[in-house]
Amino acid sequence: MRVLHVITALGDGGPEHQLRLLVDRLPHESEVVTLSPPGAVADALRARGTTVHEVTGRRGLGAVGALRRLIRRGRFDLVHTHVHRACVPGRFAARLAGVRRVVATEHRLGDTAGRLYLTTERLGQVTIAASPAVARRLAEWGVPDERIEVIPKAVAPGEFGYDPRLRAAARARLGIAPGAAVVGGVGRLEPGERFDRLIRAVAEAPGATLLLAGDGPARDALQKLAAIEGIADRVVFAGRVPHAREMLCAMDVFASPGEDTFGLVVLEAIAAGLPALYARCPPLEELAAARATVEGARRLTPHDRESLPRALRAELLCLAERHGERLPARAAGPRYDADHLAREVDRVYSRTGPVS
Template identity: 65%
Template sequence: MRVLHVISTLGPGGAGHQLRLLVRRLPHESEVVTLSPPAASTDMLRPEGARVHHLSSRGDHDPAAIGRLRRLMRAGHYDVVHTHLYRASVLGRIAARLAGVPHVVATEHHLGAEAIEGRRISPGVRALYLAGERLGQITIAASPAIAGRLRAWGVPDTRLTTIPKAIDAREYRFDPELRDAARARLDIAPGVPVIGGIGRLEPDKRFDLLIRALTEVPGATLLLVGDGPARAALERLADIEGVAGRVRFAGVVGHVREMLCAMDVFASPGQETFGLATLEAIASGLPALYAACAPLEERAAARAPVRGTQRLSRDRESLPRALRAELLCLAERDGKRLPARSTGFRYDADHLAASVGRLYERMAEGPGRRRIIAPLLAYRGRFGRKNSFPLPGGNVRNA
């Protein structure tokens, strides 16, 4: 089976890394096309044998990009086109149908309550997405929250499945040499306790709470890994709170392992997150404080909590109090790392690939769809007659 993955941007983390984990494990001939300019991070795919095409687009409404994608798809004779992220899904699904690709699937990695890939969810954005959705066969939601939002938009259950995000825990194993190198580069002395946060620097990640909490945790340094529109505001806040000298902004990194090795406690104070960075932190042997992390919440609900993890309450004092307690525990352990932990196979990269592989096989059991105009004309969504196209082989939920 030949598979073409179309992704809006193939950056070092997020959806780009999820795609790398998937491509490395799928038993199919896979190629990747990115709709952004070439980046050094794409080299991470090449050792696995995946060819990477670069095809820049000017936006979500780019007929020229659709034409280039269509030519690439026709020349490649692909059996499956798998799109990732909003722009790739809009342009890629149209191009795949124009090229006559038998099977089209999309993965929604990030679908915030208010924005997609940094843009507001306006009626036009939603309508464009839903019109394109009719040209595919199924949409994979990367979390239950994303699945719920897609249902609220009007995507039928028969065209929706949930396959959660995943990690390869081996990628985050602790290395004391990496720790020393990272701390030296960040100008952090060996004995200083480091509180860490990872993610895009935007308001809903609530890294401002970490900066305010730092004022109540004497002697500790805060390490924030990532970049985004809130960085300048966070730098100003650190200045105002008098802790600018104890905050390090590492920016975007190719892989977070080294930064995790440099930390002593991980904290994720944002409520709007799946919690993948928290899973990476516990795989590195860090104690983890979190406001939201679906996998850890599942374990806690099943009365099987993961050692060294604590869910933060909405109490303003919860975060600084928990940080102080973890640093006391760190001192009692003489700075030793906790063992690497995980939340089980459901959030492992092998499970991700196996689930997607089974989905491809189920689609291949029946005839592909080559109609192009009819799905667009038939689509009326929530504003008119319900009209859905069943998947080959029936409903494919929770693959």
């Protein structure tokens, strides 16, 4: 079966990496089209032999004509759209091209749906929600329950294996001493990630270096906060990275203080052998509720400002007692593994009917 994946961008964001994991594992002939200039994930897909098309310079419905021509020319059997802004033109184009098998994946949604979105939702057959929260939002918008499938985001743990050579290279490039105790965070630098809490916590951990991988609108404010806290010389801003592995190898303790998150980066951190402190990570919370804890993963106490600095100091003491030794790689179980993601998506494809 020939499948065309339609996505807004192929930079280095979460949805793009989820698409990469999926395409690598689906038992179908997949091609990808991006509605924005391609980036790191496009390069990774092409390196693996996946054809990546570009329909750029057009926004919203302006991309429908070019997508329709691409779908017809490629004789695709199924169109799979990813991310809200790609779903509207992708569904319209599929229907105009005569493709009836249309699936969408939504990773994160806002508060309201436009009328156009709900209209095009009926042109597809199934919308995959990447979390129960997204499924609830779709239902609130009026999408029938029978048209919603919850398939959670996933990681490929093997991609994050610890490599001391990557650690040494990253630290040398960033100017971090080989023996420094490094606390790290990965994500977009925006207020919702609450990296301000992490900066204040590191200020209470003498000698620790903070490594933040990512970029965003809050970077200037975070740099100013580090100066106010008197630790500007102990905070390293690495900027955007195409893949988190190298940065995770460079860290000793991982922290995710944001509460509005699925926590996928926490799963990447434990796969890299890091102790992880997190405010929210539904996959690990599910395990904890089932009394199946993950070594070195600790949830922060909600509404307790001292929880993060207290837990951080404790982890740094444990690191010293281990003499810097890495923890073993851990995982949240098969439900959040990339192979499971591909099997579940393929099951949804089968639900849409046979290839014509």
